[in-house]
Amino acid sequence: MKLEILNLNKQYANGVHALKDVSLTIGKGMFGLLGPNGAGKSSLMRTLATLQEADSGEVRLGEIDVLKEKDKVRGILGYLPQEFGVYPRSSAVELLDHLALLKGVTVSKERKELVAYLLQKVNLYEHRKKAVKSYSGGMRQRFGIAQCLIGNPKLIIVDEPTAGLDPGERNRFYNLLSEIGEEAILILSTHIVQDVRELCTQMAIMNQGEMLYNGTVDDALDLIQGKVYEKSVEKNSLPDYREKHDVISDKLVGGKPLIHVFAQQAPEEGFTPADANLEDVFFAKINQLI
Numbered sequence: 001m002k003l004e005i006l007n008l009n010k011q012y013a014n015g016v017h018a019l020k021d022v023s024l025t026i027g028k029g030m031f032g033l034l035g036p037n038g039a040g041k042s043s044l045m046r047t048l049a050t051l052q053e054a055d056s057g058e059v060r061l062g063e064i065d066v067l068k069e070k071d072k073v074r075g076i077l078g079y080l081p082q083e084f085g086v087y088p089r090s091s092a093v094e095l096l097d098h099l100a101l102l103k104g105v106t107v108s109k110e111r112k113e114l115v116a117y118l119l120q121k122v123n124l125y126e127h128r129k130k131a132v133k134s135y136s137g138g139m140r141q142r143f144g145i146a147q148c149l150i151g152n153p154k155l156i157i158v159d160e161p162t163a164g165l166d167p168g169e170r171n172r173f174y175n176l177l178s179e180i181g182e183e184a185i186l187i188l189s190t191h192i193v194q195d196v197r198e199l200c201t202q203m204a205i206m207n208q209g210e211m212l213y214n215g216t217v218d219d220a221l222d223l224i225q226g227k228v229y230e231k232s233v234e235k236n237s238l239p240d241y242r243e244k245h246d247v248i249s250d251k252l253v254g255g256k257p258l259i260h261v262f263a264q265q266a267p268e269e270g271f272t273p274a275d276a277n278l279e280d281v282f283f284a285k286i287n288q289l290i
């Protein structure tokens, strides 16, 4: 099964054009949708999850017309939104049981087995009786994945799932995602480059409603391989470098800015070839250098 998005457009009432002729084809496995805040990722995810109308365009999931046959999509969709609200006092078991019932698992014994299976899968079984509200960020996100998996979805959408997780929690969450990403189409929407680098082979980069890149992570890296140079510079000379060079990014290393520039050859004294990474591709695309 493939997800095909064709010329999708969305303009909000305030005039913001959140999706501009967006086209993408996504197959089975983990797909990374990368973009800075405000790029339009959530608008796209909400549209795919049938929670929001597009102005024009087409989306097909296998034989299903996603924009028209919403109930069919919902039957095979797992969605973890950016803001995942939970009922204040319900335990994980109660909440999952309730959600499974809403999703049509009406036989009580079946539901009980499913809930236990899901809680084990996301490693929350021993915390099953605690209120979800009391969970840490990482546990809550894993609970979010458990509810996503009810009904054995063919399309799984997770929107910015690792924001706010500490490194340990993030790693646990990565492992869980990579496990479930094998059997379905899984779209991971994120502004965190590391999420995509560690988990995805296929990816897209989006900014201001436009798709700037769509392809493999390796091809993305090839776009800049051998064309990134770095130099540690003084803070007050940054504007100068920005003016003279195609600066991809600057970040503080040991309190001093380390700049990455895009160039066909070593630009000047003091620059050394950098190991180009996905973050370089991301910023080079966003800043329209490539």
Ligand SMILES: Nc1ncnc2c1ncn2[C@@H]1O[C@H](COP(=O)(O)OP(=O)(O)OP(=O)(O)O)[C@@H](O)[C@H]1O
Pocket (backbone or CB within 6 Å): 012, 013, 014, 016, 017, 018, 035, 036, 037, 038, 039, 040, 041, 042, 043, 044, 160, 191
């Ligand atoms: N309901 C809405 N009404 C008006 N403007 C909106 C609405 N939802 C989103 N926007 C605007 O559309 C643009 C895209 O927002 P969207 O939330 O889709 O981006 P995003 O890439 O998911 O970013 P973030 O990570 O910040 O949520 C932004 O400029 C945002 O302010």
